[in-house]
Amino acid sequence: xxxxxxxxxxxxxxxxxxxxxxxxxxxxxxxxxxxxxxxxxxxxxxxxxxxxxxxxxxxxxxxxxxxxxxxxxxxxxxxxxxxxxxxxxxxxxxxxxxxxxxxxxxxxxxxxxxxxxxxxxxxxxxxxxxxxxxxxxxxxxxxxxxxxxxxxxxxx
Amino acid sequence: xxxxxxxxxxxxxxxxxxxxxxxxxxxxxxxxxxxxxxxxxxxxxxxxxxxxxxxxxxxxxxxxxxxxxxxxxxxxxxxxxxxxxxxxxxxxxxxxxxxxxxxxxxxxxxxxxxxxxxxxxxxxxxxxxxxxxxxxxxxxxxxxxxxxxxxxxxxx
DNA sequence: ATATAAAACTTTAAGCTTGAAATATCTTGT
DNA sequence: ACAAGATATTTCAAGCTTAAAGTTTTATAT
Numbered sequence: 001x002x003x004x005x006x007x008x009x010x011x012x013x014x015x016x017x018x019x020x021x022x023x024x025x026x027x028x029x030x031x032x033x034x035x036x037x038x039x040x041x042x043x044x045x046x047x048x049x050x051x052x053x054x055x056x057x058x059x060x061x062x063x064x065x066x067x068x069x070x071x072x073x074x075x076x077x078x079x080x081x082x083x084x085x086x087x088x089x090x091x092x093x094x095x096x097x098x099x100x101x102x103x104x105x106x107x108x109x110x111x112x113x114x115x116x117x118x119x120x121x122x123x124x125x126x127x128x129x130x131x132x133x134x135x136x137x138x139x140x141x142x143x144x145x146x147x148x149x150x151x152x153x154x155x156x
Numbered sequence: 157x158x159x160x161x162x163x164x165x166x167x168x169x170x171x172x173x174x175x176x177x178x179x180x181x182x183x184x185x186x187x188x189x190x191x192x193x194x195x196x197x198x199x200x201x202x203x204x205x206x207x208x209x210x211x212x213x214x215x216x217x218x219x220x221x222x223x224x225x226x227x228x229x230x231x232x233x234x235x236x237x238x239x240x241x242x243x244x245x246x247x248x249x250x251x252x253x254x255x256x257x258x259x260x261x262x263x264x265x266x267x268x269x270x271x272x273x274x275x276x277x278x279x280x281x282x283x284x285x286x287x288x289x290x291x292x293x294x295x296x297x298x299x300x301x302x303x304x305x306x307x308x309x310x311x312x
Numbered sequence: 313a314t315a316t317a318a319a320a321c322t323t324t325a326a327g328c329t330t331g332a333a334a335t336a337t338c339t340t341g342t
Numbered sequence: 343a344c345a346a347g348a349t350a351t352t353t354c355a356a357g358c359t360t361a362a363a364g365t366t367t368t369a370t371a372t
Contacts, residue, residue: 013279013282013283015291015294015295015298016282016283016286016287016289016291016294017279017282017283018294018298019286019289019294019295019297019298019301020186020282020285020286022297022298022301022302023179023182023183023186023297023301024183024187025228025301026179026301027179027180027183028228029228030176030179031180032228035360039360039361045327045328045360046328047327047328047329063350063351064350064351064352065349065350065351072181072184072185072188073328073329073330074329074330074331075350075351075352076329076330076331076332076351076352076353076354077328077329077330078351079351079352079353080327080328080329080352081327081328084327099337099338099349099350100336100337100338101335101336101337101338101349101350101351102337102349102350102351103350103351123169123173126169126172126173126176127169127172127173129176130172130175130176131172133172133175133300135171135172137300138171138172138174138175139171139175140300141175141178141179141297141300142171142174142175142178144289144293144296144297145175145178145179145181145182146178191330195330195331201330201357201358202358203357203358203359219320219321220320220321220322221319221320221321229358229359229360230359230360230361231320231321231322232321232322232323232324232359232360232361232362233358233359233360234321235321235322235323236322236357236358236359237357237358240357255319255320255367255368256320256366256367256368257319257320257321257366257367257368258319258320258321258367259320259321
């Protein structure tokens with residue numbers, strides 16, 4: 001998936017293949033750097049950060065299924081990550097609905113404060129790591145990726 | 157990491173944060189689709205495909221350390237994936253160098269044929285999944301991502 | 313020569329990830 | 343009311359992933 005074009009691909013459609021390879025390498029490179037910094041500076045992980053970021057946006061809480069849909073990961077996956085966050089006191093489950101199948105998951109006070117600190121650092125890192133991309137290019141790129149994505153939303 | 161801008165981020169540097177989020181969501185969406193198709197149509201996985209793609213480009217073989225560097229994953233990780241590929245007869249290790257620490261890893265004949273079939277399908281999928289991106293935009297985007305990446309190459 | 317360091321790789325423990333199967337709960341049609 | 347189906351979540355097995363520690367081999371400096 002990260003194969004580079006040593007024998008540079010050419011022909012119809014090769015530009016898209018090349019784009020995909022670059023896209024993947026870029027995101028993996030950044031992801032690796034973020035993972036390392038999250039570990040070193042905050043002793044946490046990217047999946048934990050993802051979950052906390054989603055919950056931070058939803059103070060009233062989220063269902064497990066909402067979380068997994070939003071984060072684009074499987075539901076079984078979210079269970080494990082939330083389990084660990086709960087055991088660390090950063091997240092709480094509240095099974096107090098009318099519907100007893102669901103559990104409302106939200107950040108604890110401790111989790112909220114912890115996340116705020118991490119998020120501030122995170123935003124700085126992104127600014128640094130993408131520093132060479134002009135704000136103008138950033139907006140242009142974002143637009144392209146958005147239009148690409150809308151093509152994809154709501155498939156399957 | 158995939159947090160979307162519900163309370164749309166604004167302020168200095170927010171364009172880069174938004175770009176990163178879009179980048180990540182795009183690559184995860186495509187990756188998920190590829191993973192599913194690789195499983196369904198070829199009963200294989202993305203990591204296996206990555207390793208085989210790297211080896212396909214290097215008929216003479218690659219060292220384990222070259223593989224892990226190229227694929228941007230840890231060395232211990234590659235060991236496991238190659239182990240499984242070897243046990244399936246798709247890849248072979250040859251520890252026959254002057255340097256007896258290294259092992260030259262390469263595709264077997266069976267592995268080469270298997271990969272060729274998968275790669276053909278894969279290229280078609282990418283063309284389909286990125287179909288809405290014009291060849292022109294694809295080239296432009298690739299250029300931006302490349303220049304971004306060169307900013308990153310050879311850090312740490 | 314021989315200790316010391318460096319390099320290539322593997323092993324290990326912990327955590328992440330998926331897809332499928334299992335549980336529990338709710339909803340619907342009769 | 344009750345069976346049948348749909349939903350929400352967890353559990354499970356297998357595989358992926360990393361960082362750190364361990365092994366074997368090679369290179370280097372006395």
